[in-house]
Amino acid sequence: MEQIVKKDSPAVYVVRRRPRVVGGGGIVVTESSTQKVVFKVEDDGCLNKKRSEVMLRDCDGKPLLLLRREKVIGDAVRMSREWKGYAFGYNEDSRKVVFRLKQPHSWLVRNGWCRPITVSAGQSDCCGGWDFQVKGFFKERACAIVDSMGNALAQVIGMEKMKKWVSNDIYSVAVRSEADSTFVFAIISLLDHIDRMSL
Template sequence: MRRSTDVVPIVSKLYCSSSPTLLMIRKRPVVVNGGGFVVTDSSHKVVFVVDGCGKLGTKGELMVNDGEGESILYIHKKGGIVQALTARSKWSGYSVDYQGQNRLVFSLTDSKSCFASNSAIRISIEPKGQSNFSWDFYINGSFVDKAFTIIDRNNRIIAQVEVQEFIGSKDMYQVWVQSGYDQAFVIGIIAVLDNIFGESTSC
């Protein structure tokens, strides 16, 4: 059983906290800095900035930067004829080190058809040598309503997204990341969902 003090780094242990962490997500208007969204902590400090098509100029590509503007996670959607013929879309996330080298750290698979079987959005930690399972996390709830959770295969909630009642706008919402879990990874998953559902990172 996982202890509360355990650390689960996926992008980097630098983004894991020993206590639950509240992050606020605010969409950027497409006309300002190319869209995407900004992530702040409880003291309103920018901790992540996500750029999408409007900033990068390419569909199906996303970049997660840290609060200093350094790229830490590059995500892209798999393309090609084979992918176009399948009932599911696959996204791959790569950590970016200080030398600009990319290392595959997760993949996300979503259904492109409401008739596809097992249509839950699932995430796998890469490379596969780290897990004996075909998937490690899944999404439960509605991204459109900003009411969903990221859950591991043991049914533990690792992150929960919701709209604050006093704000009343889905352009700003919050995510609780449980202790020990990689916040950059969670933001990367949210970035992919944002793009899948045609929101701030899409064109």
């Protein structure tokens, strides 16, 4: 797994999962040093039969990105599922696609044919190319988001499990200083959602 270079002085955040409730769940992201809330994520769970949605909000609750996966005919046999990240304009009705995330189908993962999760920036997915990739295993809280040059933007680090009660519901994310933390936590939100749905 790619390591973030120490001289970059990455910002470290703590992610805490909200309890899974009837309406879904989500995560809360805080700065490690100050415990100040930076992002809140709302996860609709599996309630919506036509689509899955995850909403990334700032500390005041203002929507930043809507992350959505439309459910289509043939989903069960597709090699991958696609999520779209929509940025909000001046009003909630004006949205534009800012990135696409391709999630390998769960049966590929179960059978050991694990293809990496890829992210392409912008509205189009040109010729199946990608701009970012998730390396490692989020389920084990040991993965990194890397760009196409192999540089790590962020790294997910599980909390040290010295006591049995420590779970994967709390983990750290180190984000490279020049990386866009909103984009990074949009991806982390989706990784957390995918992991939660697989439980």
